Amino acid sequence: MKKATRTLLQGLLLTCLSAGALAASMDASNQEGINAGRAADGTTSANPNSYFENYSADAPQRALYGDPTQTSTNIDVKGQTELSESDLGQTARESYVNNPADTLSYDSDMMKYSDEIRENANAITGVNGSQCVAQELNKTTYTTHRCEMANNLTQACTRKATIVTTGSRETYSTKLVLNAGSVTGKRMSDGWVQYDVTVPESGTVSSGTWELLYPRSSSWHGDRLDYSFQVMGKTVRTKINNSGTFSITSQQVEAGQVISMRIRYNTDGHYDEGREGMIQLITKGWIVLRITLPMEAVRDTVVPTLQWTSSCPADMGDAVKMSEVCSDPGGTRSVTVGGKAYSLYSDCWGYTTQWNIFEDDTNTCQAYINDPNCSEGTRTCTQKIGNLCVYSKLTYQCAHTVKSTGYICGSEFYCSDGSCSAMQAGQNQNFEAAVSQLAALAAAGKDFAGMDPNSVTAFTGKAMACRKSAAGFSNCCKSGGWGQDVGLAHCNTEEKEIGTGKEKKLVVKVGSYCSKKVLGVCLQKKEGYCVFDSKLARIVQEQGRRDQLGISFGSGESPDCRGIKVAELQGIKFDHIDFSDFYDDLNSNIKLPDQDALNQRITSDIRNSLKSGD
Incomplete structure (x- = not known):
């Protein structure tokens, strides 16, 4: 018998033996089940301790269930309370609010160029045998940008009535x-x-x-x-x-x-x-x-009464009560004690209250979020309510790609348009950043010119406040919509000025505070801002004074929008400041020379140079 045939037969035999063993095992299991069913004789007595670890017949949750006639329970309120107060519930909410999901964009240049490299791998490495192959060269550099983003935080609380009895x-x-x-x-x-x-x-x-x-x-x-x-x-x-x-x-x-x-x-x-x-x-x-x-x-001696249980934490801080609705309609309900039913009537058996704990639509990161070539770098929480982060500073890293064409001949690359030398320098020659730094210094110089450097300051702002978070009241601290939203018509002049400043990126938020409180409940909040005359002033104040020098803007109730002193200005590292918000203004004001006039001037200069050389 040939070796291959012998091996095949051995495999088939093992398969048959395995199948037979499996069938025998299944038959035994089936017979075991039949015998167990017969032994039960129609009755069973399960012992939960044999199935569940740490089983207790007297668990605390047992109090939430009375008997089959019970129609009133606060189990849903207990659940909401656990979510808002227990360690596990707090961890779940913190994770949801403080850790947004990471995103990866397949539209980014990096992903696209990676695909191009993969698709042209043979040409790049010369595997296909061609002597010289036309190829595009990409050079990517990165810039870092800073921004701020707020997260609105609301709390839906419930108050539920249950019938409790005293006596017996x-x-x-x-x-x-x-x-x-x-x-x-x-x-x-x-x-x-x-x-x-x-x-x-x-x-x-x-x-x-x-x-x-x-x-x-x-x-x-x-x-x-x-x-x-x-x-x-x-x-x-x-x-x-x-x-x-x-x-x-x-x-x-x-x-x-x-x-x-x-x-x-x-x-x-x-x-x-x-x-x-x-x-x-x-x-x-x-x-x-x-x-x-x-x-x-x-x-x-049984006396039935209504007991109200709230799912909210005891201390809501300066949360603003926005609305309250009856979520469990009224009527007559009963509980049974000792075989006797006791009934009570309530206009409403449960209320749901919406509380605004933190409201802010600040988001200077949106441009970077929308850009597929930008990715989040770091996130630092600057304001918390409890363990939940409501205001963060972020850095984004954005890729900038420069293209050039050339030829791969063996292991050498030859540039065809002369732009490869700039790419090989390995530096990002950021004209906008350099001009922005010069513009900031020039603006400061105008404030200091001819004045006593010990008494004068630069980039001074104005303290302002706006109303927000009040029931039945439109938020006058919005960052947009001031030209279209009719709900903002009742906002005052100062609030409109803040809104316009937000749209033009001229403001720095300092903080919020409760401006109206009755019986310990905050009815309205206000936000304090520093409003500046230009983007440059805001950028230098925010990233230079606050972030680098650590000089606070005060509190929301009393913003400190003073200017920067000469000695303080000297301590600011302008090359560490992100002037991205200023680039649009810079580019829109750049006036390029007329090409024809430029050519004529160059021709004239050449001619004059030739004449002088005669």
């Missing part, structure tokens, strides 16, 4: 006394008088005693005549000053139930006369008919 329902021993003398009798036929006694409380009565007494003479048993009385289906005939056992089956009586007692004086036919005399004697208390029955009664 308990059984206690007492007596039900049916006393004819305690009520007014009603005349019936055949000499009977009926006394209707109202049961004062509910309970279960059982056999007791009866008494027909004549208190004025306890030893007198009357003449030959006697009395008959009927109570609860029992008839007793006896003479005066006697008592006995009153035997009945145990039965339930309810509060307000009427039990009738009838009594007659057996007078050999003169029933009417005997009835009138007996009524008078019972009314005066000279004759007492009394039935005393032991009773097991239920004492109910």
